[in-house]
Amino acid sequence: MRLRLLATTGASVALLARQTRAAQSYWAQYGVELRGVNLAERIDTGVALGGSPAQVDDALTQAGIGKQELRQGSARAKAVVSRVVARPLVDLIRRHATQRRDEVVVVLLERIVAASSPLANRLPRLAGLTLSQSLRSTADPRGELQRALQLPDHAPVILLSARELERLDPATRRTTLAHEIGHALGLGHVNDRSNLMAQHRRSDCLPILDTTQLERLRHPH
Numbered sequence: 001m002r003l004r005l006l007a008t009t010g011a012s013v014a015l016l017a018r019q020t021r022a023a024q025s026y027w028a029q030y031g032v033e034l035r036g037v038n039l040a041e042r043i044d045t046g047v048a049l050g051g052s053p054a055q056v057d058d059a060l061t062q063a064g065i066g067k068q069e070l071r072q073g074s075a076r077a078k079a080v081v082s083r084v085v086a087r088p089l090v091d092l093i094r095r096h097a098t099q100r101r102d103e104v105v106v107v108l109l110e111r112i113v114a115a116s117s118p119l120a121n122r123l124p125r126l127a128g129l130t131l132s133q134s135l136r137s138t139a140d141p142r143g144e145l146q147r148a149l150q151l152p153d154h155a156p157v158i159l160l161s162a163r164e165l166e167r168l169d170p171a172t173r174r175t176t177l178a179h180e181i182g183h184a185l186g187l188g189h190v191n192d193r194s195n196l197m198a199q200h201r202r203s204d205c206l207p208i209l210d211t212t213q214l215e216r217l218r219h220p221h
Contacts, residue, residue, distance in 0.1 A: 001034055001035070001102060001184075001185075002036035002102055002104070003020065003034055003036060003037050003038075003105075004036075004038065004041075004103055004104070004105045004106065005037065005038060005039070005040040005041065005106050005108075006040060006042075006043050006105065006106065006107045006108070007040040007041070007042060007107070007108040008042075008045055008107075008108065008109050009042055009043070009044055009046075010046075010110065011108045011109065011162045012108075013039075013040045013108075015108065015165060015166075016040050016108045016160070017040075018174075019106075019108075019165070019174075019176065019177040020037055020177065022178065023177040023178040023181055024037070026175065026196075026206075027178060027181060030209060030214065030217065032181075032185070034181070036103075043092075043095075043107070045088055045091070045109065046088075046109060046110045046111070047088055047109055047110065047111050047112065047114040048086075048088055048089040048107075048112050048113070048129070048159050049085050049086060049088070049089060049112060049113045049114065049117050049119050049123075050085065050087065050088050050114040050116070050117050051081075051084040051085040051117050051118060052116045052117070052118075055084050056080075056081055056084050056085070056118055059080050059081075059084045060077065060080055060081070063080050065077050065080060081118065085117055085118060085119055092107065092157075093131070093157060096157075097154035097155065097157050098154065098155050099153060100155055101155055103155055104155060104156045104157070104181065104184045105155070105156075105157045106158045106160065106177065107157065107158065108160045108162055109159060109161055109162065110161070110162055110163060111164070112126045112127075112160075112161045112164075113126055125167065126161060126164060127160065127164035127165050127173075127176055128158065128159065128160050128161070128176045128177070128179065128180045129158070129180070130156055130159075130180045130184055131156065131157045131158075131159070132156040132157075132184060132186075156183070158177070158180040158181070158183075160177065169203050170203075171201075171203035171204070172201055172203055175196060175206075175207055178196060179196055179197065179201070182196055182197050182209075182213075185217060185220070186216060186217075186220055187217075190210075190213075192210070194208060195207055195208060195209065195213075196209055197209075197213065
């Protein structure tokens with residue numbers, strides 16, 4: 001797997017380099033080579049999910065969607081809200097994502113979710129997020145965001161939050177990118193806290209992969 005590294009202006013390239021080295025070391029023990037790692041390219045995108053309540057209200061008004069329809073959660077209302085919230089994400093994917101199936105784009109942002117975003121309360125302290133058209137993400141478990149935005153076909157994109165990574169305990173921080181790469185390889189979340197793919201991993205030991213996950217990696221289809 002080839003990694004292409006991007007970092008927002010002001011984010012620590014050294015932090016991204018440490019994440020990358022830790023992920024390379026972790027996955028090497030399972031025979032997965034993370035190759036082609038380059039020096040991080042600088043980008044001007046600071047967040048992936050933004051928007052504000054006022055911007056959402058304006059967009060709903062322009063679309064003729066009232067409060068009742070919004071409360072009912074119509075597909076039309078969800079599509080309008082998604083387009084406002086994910087505008088920075090759509091721009092990022094269209095500008096930087098790739099269709100190469102052997103490449104993953106890793107982006108270090110200041111935040112994944114802007115403090116002003118309507119999603120800020122639903123996704124607090126989000127340190128990592130993988131966008132893959134073959135795997136539902138934490139932010140989009142039902143695939144509604146992908147459908148509403150009509151994103152172009154793309155290989156996995158991994159988002160990391162510099163702010164939230166710094167808040168994690170050292171052990172969890174070291175395995176954050178390795179966890180997201182697991183998603184890029186097609187692995188979902190599990191409940192076992194000693195497993196790499198647990199959302200809340202134990203910090204007193206190196207997380208592992210189980211035999212079912214290893215079999216899936218050997219036979220992805």
